Amino acid sequence: MAENTNSWFREKILLGKSNRDYIASIATPGNFIAGLIIIFGVIVMIYRLFFGLGPATNLTDNYPWGFWIGFDILVGIALAAPGLTLGTAVHLFGMKKYHHFVRPAILSSLLGYIFAVFALLFDLGRYYRIPYLIGWSWGLSSVLFLIGWHFTLYIIICIIEWSPALFEWLNLRKFREFFNKIAIWATIFGVIIAGGHQSALGGLYLIAPAKLHPLWYSMFLPVFFLLSAIFAGICMVIVESTITHGVFKGQLKNFNQAEFDRRTIGLGTAAAASLFIYFILKIFDLAHSDNWAYLNTFYGFWYLVEVIGFVLLPAMLFASGVRNGNAKLIRLTGFLTVFGVILNRLNVAIFAYNWQFPASMKYYPKWMEISLSIGVVAMLIVAYRFIVNRMAIMHDHPDYESGH
Amino acid sequence: MSINRREFLKRSLTIAGTSLLSGGAIAHAANNPDPSIFSTGNTANEKNWKLWVEKSEALAPVKYGVLVDTTLCIGCRRCEWACNEWNNNPNRPVKEFEASVSQQKSVFNAVRRMHAGNFTVVNRYISSKDGKPIYVKRQCMHCDDPGCLSSCFVDAYRKAKNGPVVHNASVCIGCRYCMVACPFDVPAYEYYAPLNPQITKCTFCFDRISKGSVPACVEICPAGVMTFGKRDDLLKLAYERIGMRPDRYIDHIYGENEVGGTSWLYLSSVPFHEIGLRTDIGKTPIPELTKGYLIGVKMFEIVGAWPLVFGAYYAISKARKKANAGHESSAETEGEGHGGKH
Numbered sequence: 001m002a003e004n005t006n007s008w009f010r011e012k013i014l015l016g017k018s019n020r021d022y023i024a025s026i027a028t029p030g031n032f033i034a035g036l037i038i039i040f041g042v043i044v045m046i047y048r049l050f051f052g053l054g055p056a057t058n059l060t061d062n063y064p065w066g067f068w069i070g071f072d073i074l075v076g077i078a079l080a081a082p083g084l085t086l087g088t089a090v091h092l093f094g095m096k097k098y099h100h101f102v103r104p105a106i107l108s109s110l111l112g113y114i115f116a117v118f119a120l121l122f123d124l125g126r127y128y129r130i131p132y133l134i135g136w137s138w139g140l141s142s143v144l145f146l147i148g149w150h151f152t153l154y155i156i157i158c159i160i161e162w163s164p165a166l167f168e169w170l171n172l173r174k175f176r177e178f179f180n181k182i183a184i185w186a187t188i189f190g191v192i193i194a195g196g197h198q199s200a201l202g203g204l205y206l207i208a209p210a211k212l213h214p215l216w217y218s219m220f221l222p223v224f225f226l227l228s229a230i231f232a233g234i235c236m237v238i239v240e241s242t243i244t245h246g247v248f249k250g251q252l253k254n255f256n257q258a259e260f261d262r263r264t265i266g267l268g269t270a271a272a273a274s275l276f277i278y279f280i281l282k283i284f285d286l287a288h289s290d291n292w293a294y295l296n297t298f299y300g301f302w303y304l305v306e307v308i309g310f311v312l313l314p315a316m317l318f319a320s321g322v323r324n325g326n327a328k329l330i331r332l333t334g335f336l337t338v339f340g341v342i343l344n345r346l347n348v349a350i351f352a353y354n355w356q357f358p359a360s361m362k363y364y365p366k367w368m369e370i371s372l373s374i375g376v377v378a379m380l381i382v383a384y385r386f387i388v389n390r391m392a393i394m395h396d397h398p399d400y401e402s403g404h
Numbered sequence: 405m406s407i408n409r410r411e412f413l414k415r416s417l418t419i420a421g422t423s424l425l426s427g428g429a430i431a432h433a434a435n436n437p438d439p440s441i442f443s444t445g446n447t448a449n450e451k452n453w454k455l456w457v458e459k460s461e462a463l464a465p466v467k468y469g470v471l472v473d474t475t476l477c478i479g480c481r482r483c484e485w486a487c488n489e490w491n492n493n494p495n496r497p498v499k500e501f502e503a504s505v506s507q508q509k510s511v512f513n514a515v516r517r518m519h520a521g522n523f524t525v526v527n528r529y530i531s532s533k534d535g536k537p538i539y540v541k542r543q544c545m546h547c548d549d550p551g552c553l554s555s556c557f558v559d560a561y562r563k564a565k566n567g568p569v570v571h572n573a574s575v576c577i578g579c580r581y582c583m584v585a586c587p588f589d590v591p592a593y594e595y596y597a598p599l600n601p602q603i604t605k606c607t608f609c610f611d612r613i614s615k616g617s618v619p620a621c622v623e624i625c626p627a628g629v630m631t632f633g634k635r636d637d638l639l640k641l642a643y644e645r646i647g648m649r650p651d652r653y654i655d656h657i658y659g660e661n662e663v664g665g666t667s668w669l670y671l672s673s674v675p676f677h678e679i680g681l682r683t684d685i686g687k688t689p690i691p692e693l694t695k696g697y698l699i700g701v702k703m704f705e706i707v708g709a710w711p712l713v714f715g716a717y718y719a720i721s722k723a724r725k726k727a728n729a730g731h732e733s734s735a736e737t738e739g740e741g742h743g744g745k746h
Binding site: 057 | 575580581583596599601693700
């Protein structure tokens with residue numbers, strides 16, 4: 001029995017290697033750096049748990065939300081949108097040509113949400129009371145309540161969507177068939193749920209018109225957040241596929257570069273369209289709220305950097321890449337757009353918040369806050385690699401028919 | 405010399421230690437020492453919540469309020485002392501509070517806000533009219549339609565029938581969204597409690613006023629700045645005062661309509677934004693700001709979901725038919741089947 005377990009462990013977890021071989025195979029410089037980042041993150045987590053938010057962060061009564069909400073939640077969830085965009089494209093619009101991107105997209109959504117919520121636990125003062133929210137203490141008038149519930153539901157949905165790959169790995173054919181059947185329904189509900197809470201993250205700030213800078217505050221905040229999550233999701237697929245096709249090249253049998261480029265260009269078309277719509281809405285909002293006067297201020301310049309440098313410019317670059325069939329340009333622009341979404345979320349959460357404050361009273365993250373967030377990102381990447389190396393994420397499982 | 409050096413080392417090490425080990429909250433406190441930031445273990449909010457649970461049904465629906473006439477305040481800060489005393493917040497001898505007004509270097513040199521260990525603060529502003537100091541007491545405004553209440557995702561706030569907004573610490577998860585939502589920056593947080601941090605705020609002395617008494621700050625005030633009474637009566641009184649002395653007051657009662665009206669009302673001799681009361685917060689109750697969105701998203705999810713579900717069902721069954729009709733046609737050009745075997 002013990003031998004049996006051991007062989008299962010060796011086969012499934014150690015990729016068929018002996019303990020010593022496996023340890024040797026993971027002792028790479030990259031893993032060493034990741035391990036170091038994770039250790040630092042864990043030290044900060046322990047420090048936060050023992051000493052509290054005051055010593056661990058730069059948060060104050062004036063800045064109740066800082067880097068952990070801005071980066072881990074607002075940025076993290078926006079960048080975890082690939083499951084939403086690809087799920088919609090393939091399962092609802094029937095764009096089957098993209099089905100190769102679906103499993104990586106769902107995995108990144110699943111891990112993105114799980115690790116965002118994990119990081120959030122350290123920001124919550126009484127993290128151990130999360131069940132109150134789901135169980136019996138319902139604040140139905142709160143946007144945050146909607147988000148809390150939607151996160152929970154969406155993680156369940158992502159697990160269902162991902163579980164066919166899990167059961168293929170465990171070789172449990174019956175479970176796999178069952179979950180494969182319900183996965184499409186999970187995807188459909190996932191689209192509704194994800195759309196709801198992506199917009200709700202913007203909706204959170206509707207409550208603070210006096211605190212958020214007028215250039216960022218808008219009645220369209222939920223629409224902006226949803227739209228930008230859509231192109232963030234598409235661009236994350238471009239970015240991830242660029243990275244994973246480099247890193248996991250060995251897993252891709254009969255990989256066709258021309259086909260991959262064509263799909264990347266297809267994604268670029270969608271990104272360009274959603275970026276243009278977003279840009280037009282942004283300008284419309286600027287005109288509608290008559291905020292032109294703010295443009296000629298420090299905050300205005302920063303706003304223009306965000307909207308022109310990271311929305312209009314990538315939109316034009318995507319359009320140009322699509323016209324000229326330049327997949328490389330589209331990949332680069334994917335990175336640029338993702339960076340722009342990160343900038344936008346941090347602007348809303350930190351930079352434009354309490355904008356009337358003098359610079360001396362403004363919040364900036366403490367090193368521990370950044371260390372914890374980066375540690376969680378490193379954990380996510382390690383978990384992603386761990387799963388991709390073991391399960392049929394990048395390719396179809398040889399023993400099973402295609403799930404799509 | 406050696407003592408001096410030792411003393412110097414000790415001090416610089418303390419300063420270095422404080423700035424290394426602590427974040428902005430302490431750094432902020434170092435310029436502006438306010439020990440109430442570090443306060444933990446507040447009991448007043450929980451106590452008042454329990455009392456509210458007991459009494460809420462029996463309360464008469466008469467909204468009380470307090471009228472604060474900032475032109476009368478002498479800056480003695482006794483209200484701060486009395487508040488700390490009554491609510492068991494960390495306190496100092498009352499003389500230290502009273503001394504501030506005559507000190508060259510005092511807490512009045514910086515504008516303060518409420519922190520974990522104080523529910524009320526008095527700030528000093530210089531009048532644009534005559535250059536004299538104006539003292540302004542701040543505390544929770546006890547909104548008629550409170551933003552904190554609507555923002556709370558575990559429903560920890562209640563507006564008592566007689567006016568106070570009370571907080572239920574026993575369900576609070578510590579998300580601090582109420583601090584984002586509050587237009588008056590009232591709720592504070594026990595950042596230095598690692599295990600059981602609470603939101604703290606003024607309770608309007610619910611325990612006192614529901615027994616027929618007045619709030620602790622109102623009771624101790626030696627200058628008659630605050631008048632406790634029914635909100636409607638207070639508004640009449642405020643209009644009377646403005647009418648009788650239009651030279652003394654500006655023609656505005658802060659809190660009458662701000663964010664839909666508040667229980668605490670203010671009179672002033674200069675525009676309110678000059679004495680730290682924000683005039684850009686509008687008349688719309690804060691909960692209204694998110695209500696439309698919440699209805700919208702729920703409508704989308706309930707109404708919009710069905711076309712999506714049926715559309716998808718249609719698409720799936722069509723694909724299945726196609727797959728049954730012939731595997732070649734569904735396999736397309738990539739040599740990969742979708743929904744079909746290969």
